[in-house]
Amino acid sequence: MNRHFSDARYYFRRGFEHLYDGLTEETEPLRRRLMEMLGREEAEEAGPQTPRERVERGAREAATQGRQAVRKVRRRVR
Incomplete structure (x- = not known):
């Protein structure tokens, strides 16, 4: 049953x-x-231009967004 859900999510x-x-x-x-x-x-x-470069750029952007989110949460906690 779980396989069907993962297949459905993929499609x-x-x-x-x-x-x-x-x-x-x-x-x-x-x-x-x-x-x-x-x-x-x-x-x-x-x-x-290459898929590898796109993945690396996406990883950098995700890391940046993650750091910004952590800063925002820390400011709220203070």
């Missing part, structure tokens, strides 16, 4: 990932037009 997550990717792709022209109308230039995407 549910994958479905939402595909939904997010599809919506992002479909709304890209609208986003570009809006940015153009607002007079904002798009920054060149100098992001990581």
Whole structure:
């Protein structure tokens, strides 16, 4: 029974990932037009190119967010 739940969770997550990717792709022209109308230039995407670099960047961002959350909690406790 537990296997069925983990399988369902996997496919549910994958479905939402595909939904997010599809919506992002479909709304890209609208986003570009809006940015153009607002007079904002798009920054060149100098992001990581390889999956390894993406994972490393995600790990750094997660660590930063974790440290910020700990600071926030410590301030509240004081």
